[in-house]
Amino acid sequence: MRRIKILQISLVLLGLIFIAAGVIMGEAREIFEKATIICMECIGLGG
Amino acid sequence: MGLEGRLLAQIGFFILQNPFLKNFVTGEIYRGKLKHICTPGLNCYACPAAAFSCPIGAAQMFFAGARHSISLYVTGFLLTVGVIFGKFICGFVCPMGFLQDLLYKIKTPKLVTPLRFLRYVKYFVLVMFVVLLPVVFGSPMFCAYICPSGTIFGAVPLLAVHNFLFDFIGWQFVIKAIIAVGVLIISVFVLRIFCRVLCPLGAIYSLLNRIAIFRMKCDEGKCTSCKSCADACDIMTAPNHAECFRCGKCVAACPQKALSRGA
Numbered sequence: 503m504r505r506i507k508i509l510q511i512s513l514v515l516l517g518l519i520f521i522a523a524g525v526i527m528g529e530a531r532e533i534f535e536k537a538t539i540i541c542m543e544c545i546g547l548g549g
Numbered sequence: 550m551g552l553e554g555r556l557l558a559q560i561g562f563f564i565l566q567n568p569f570l571k572n573f574v575t576g577e578i579y580r581g582k583l584k585h586i587c588t589p590g591l592n593c594y595a596c597p598a599a600a601f602s603c604p605i606g607a608a609q610m611f612f613a614g615a616r617h618s619i620s621l622y623v624t625g626f627l628l629t630v631g632v633i634f635g636k637f638i639c640g641f642v643c644p645m646g647f648l649q650d651l652l653y654k655i656k657t658p659k660l661v662t663p664l665r666f667l668r669y670v671k672y673f674v675l676v677m678f679v680v681l682l683p684v685v686f687g688s689p690m691f692c693a694y695i696c697p698s699g700t701i702f703g704a705v706p707l708l709a710v711h712n713f714l715f716d717f718i719g720w721q722f723v724i725k726a727i728i729a730v731g732v733l734i735i736s737v738f739v740l741r742i743f744c745r746v747l748c749p750l751g752a753i754y755s756l757l758n759r760i761a762i763f764r765m766k767c768d769e770g771k772c773t774s775c776k777s778c779a780d781a782c783d784i785m786t787a788p789n790h791a792e793c794f795r796c797g798k799c800v801a802a803c804p805q806k807a808l809s810r811g812a
Contacts, residue, residue, distance in 0.1 A: 506760060509760060510632055510760060510761075510762050513628055513629075513632045513757075513760075514628075514629055514632050514633060514762075516625070516628060517624075517625040517626070517627075517628035517629030517630075517632065518625065518629055519625065520621040520622070520624050520625025520626075520628065521621075521622055521625035521626055521629065522625075523621045523622075523625070524620060524621035524622025524623070524624075524625060525622060527621065527622075529611070529620050529621065529622035529623070530585040530586070530622055531585065532610070532611075533584070533585065533587070533602050533607045533610070533620075533622070533623075534582070534584050534585045534602070536594070536602075536606075536607070536610050537584040537594035537602040537603075537606075537607070538578070538579075538580040538584055539578075540578055540595055540707065541594075541595055541606075541689075541692075542717060543688060543689060543692065543693050544593070544594075544595050544606055544689055544692040544693065544696075544699055544703070545593070545595045545692075545699045545700065545703040545704035545707065546692075546693055546694070546696075546699065546700060546704055546721050546722040546724070546725035546726075547704060547714060547717040547718065547719075547721075547722055548717050548719055548721060548722075
């Protein structure tokens with residue numbers, strides 16, 4: 503049980519580090535730019 | 550929380566993720582700052598009402614992009630959410646799961662099946678359509694050819710308002726429409742067919758479900774291993790199985806009151 507707790511906490515911390523690194527690298531902005539246009543390809547209406 | 554409580558939670562999370570309902574009339578999509586943030590459920594960012602970004606759409610954007618890279622932001626988000634909540638997200642938060650649950654409430658004979666082999670298809674979809682094919686073809690292949698969320702919540706409302714979009718309909722959309730209609734029809738008879746067979750987001754949460762912090766708790770002192778929990782389950786799994794989306798039917802069915810949701 504203790505091993506699972508350590509694994510859970512480690513993975514959550516790793517995830518949070520990844521999120522922070524992604525934000526610093528500008529990935530959230532790239533997602534924003536994609537998500538604020540109607541992506542025709544994404545809804546199956548061709549590229 | 551009982552089964553009615555889950556329904557209320559699903560309605561609440563649906564509205565929270567899709568608050569801009571008037572956009573269904575105007576045919577616009579929300580372009581505010583919230584779209585920097587991913588939502589935990591499969592909620593197409595082309596849906597006019599959507600406030601957040603779909604993590605599967607975002608992940609494919611990076612795989613298909615010029616750098617063909619994995620997104621640390623999306624990976625970290627899915628890892629964090631998956632380890633904390635597991636498939637609770639599917640059961641309570643995801644709009645596509647909510648839609649299928651509503652369809653399953655239609656009074657018809659039901660096919661209760663564990664989908665023992667078909668449930669592995671979603672891992673193939675994750676690897677092929679979300680990762681490998683976007684890298685090879687530079688296109689978000691799951692969104693483009695499969696995702697019924699994009700068809701139902703994105704394409705259909707936009708087509709209803711913008712007639713010129715009909716000019717863009719081709720065989721790609723026909724494939725997506727067939728999948729979406731198939732999912733909607735089968736969902737009346739089989740619980741959450743899309744989540745269990747095709748959803749790549751469900752595949753990720755399934756992988757993390759067994760170690761998720763938020764889970765079904767079993768009081769070993771009370772449990773008599775009578776299997777009432779598995780018998781009551783609409784997808785024929787045990788609590789905390791990789792497919793268990795924490796619906797809580799087992800909690801209500803347990804004669805010993807040994808089960809509860811919790812961390």
